[in-house]
Amino acid sequence: MATTLMPAPSPYRFFDVTVERTCLMGPSTLRVTFAGADLARFASLGCDQSLSLFLPRPGQAAPLVPLDAGDGWWAAWRALDEDVRAVMRSYTLRALRRDPDEIDIDFVLHGDLGPASRWAARAVPGQRAMVLGPQVADNPSVRFRLPEDADSVLIWADETALPAAEAILRTLPAGLPADVWIDVPRTADRRPLMTPADARIAWLAGDAAPGAARGERALEAVRAAARRGTRPYAWLAGEASAVKALRRLLVGERGVDRRNVMFAGYWRTGACEEDLRAQRAAKAART
Numbered sequence: 076m077a078t079t080l081m082p083a084p085s086p087y088r089f090f091d092v093t094v095e096r097t098c099l100m101g102p103s104t105l106r107v108t109f110a111g112a113d114l115a116r117f118a119s120l121g122c123d124q125s126l127s128l129f130l131p132r133p134g135q136a137a138p139l140v141p142l143d144a145g146d147g148w149w150a151a152w153r154a155l156d157e158d159v160r161a162v163m164r165s166y167t168l169r170a171l172r173r174d175p176d177e178i179d180i181d182f183v184l185h186g187d188l189g190p191a192s193r194w195a196a197r198a199v200p201g202q203r204a205m206v207l208g209p210q211v212a213d214n215p216s217v218r219f220r221l222p223e224d225a226d227s228v229l230i231w232a233d234e235t236a237l238p239a240a241e242a243i244l245r246t247l248p249a250g251l252p253a254d255v256w257i258d259v260p261r262t263a264d265r266r267p268l269m270t271p272a273d274a275r276i277a278w279l280a281g282d283a284a285p286g287a288a289r290g291e292r293a294l295e296a297v298r299a300a301a302r303r304g305t306r307p308y309a310w311l312a313g314e315a316s317a318v319k320a321l322r323r324l325l326v327g328e329r330g331v332d333r334r335n336v337m338f339a340g341y342w343r344t345g346a347c348e349e350d351l352r353a354q355r356a357a358k359a360a361r362t
């Protein structure tokens with residue numbers, strides 16, 4: 076019997092969503108719960124599952140995403156006028172629930188400078204958005220991949236990566252030594268974190284060390300900590316220069332195998348997400 080090879084389904088699709096409710100999680104973070112019939116097909120392993128969020132421009136009822144371009148949506152979206160095309164930003168799936176189908180995204184409220192932060196601060200039930208997210212649970216946008224032979228975990232996250240760190244912590248094997256640093260703007264941003272791991276969780280807060288640069292704070296804390304385990308897996312995410320400095324410390328000074336360091340700049344001081352995307356594209360073109 077002849078077999079027909081079917082192309083693998085794309086791990087991602089667009090989901091039409093509306094704001095269901097919001098909840099302030101602390102002075103710096105607002106949780107937005109989205110609902111939508113499409114979300115029945117949303118599937119994810121969780122952890123640091125990232126997604127692309129599309130938001131309407133001021134005055135628009137819904138984000139403008141050229142869905143009719145099919146797989147060519149990216150080129151079609153880029154060809155649209157910047158003032159009308161949807162704002163596209165990266166966020167993390169904080170939670171996926173069923174009955175009813177809902178997803179949570181935790182937005183850092185960093186002021187009116189960024190369109191996503193501005194949108195979140197004013198979000199009310201019924202507002203429309205679009206998510207480009209997973210329909211296959213195990214997909215490349217889950218980047219936390221604990222190697223089987225790792226004997227410990229090291230996590231550094233700032234407030235933008237706290238939703239991912241929170242989800243990762245819940246999935247760690249029971250008793251695994253885990254050293255965790257969470258760097259938030261304010262002491263009141265701290266919240267209880269649940270994990271079955273043998274975790275030492277340290278909160279670093281900007282208002283507790285005014286004037287200290289975030290990267291310096293992170294390096295100092297990680298340098299001062301006693302090591303646990305000989306084959307650590309490190310996951311570093313947050314402000315790009317802090318992440319870079321920490322990775323250098325772990326690989327250069329501590330001799331951690333670079334393949335066991337997952338690092339991601341989630342944002343960069345002074346650069347909006349479009350700038351970061353353009354910088355990455357230019358770098359990729361050079362290599």
Ligand SMILES: Cc1cc2nc3c(=O)[nH]c(=O)nc-3n(C[C@H](O)[C@H](O)[C@H](O)COP(=O)(O)OP(=O)(O)OC[C@H]3O[C@@H](n4cnc5c(N)ncnc54)[C@H](O)[C@@H]3O)c2cc1C
Nearest residue numbers: 125165166167183185189190191192235341345346347348
């Ligand atoms: C994989 C991934 C997952 C992410 N998950 C989350 C998440 O779950 N929650 C979340 O809040 N963010 C998350 N981020 C970060 C988020 O995409 C950026 O903070 C983004 O810049 C926000 O868009 P904006 O429109 O508000 O600001 P932009 O228009 O991109 O930036 C405007 C200005 O604000 C500054 N800025 C951006 N973010 C911050 C910040 N947090 N604090 C202070 N200044 C800032 C920029 O440097 C720039 O000067 C994630 C990023 C990535 C790559």
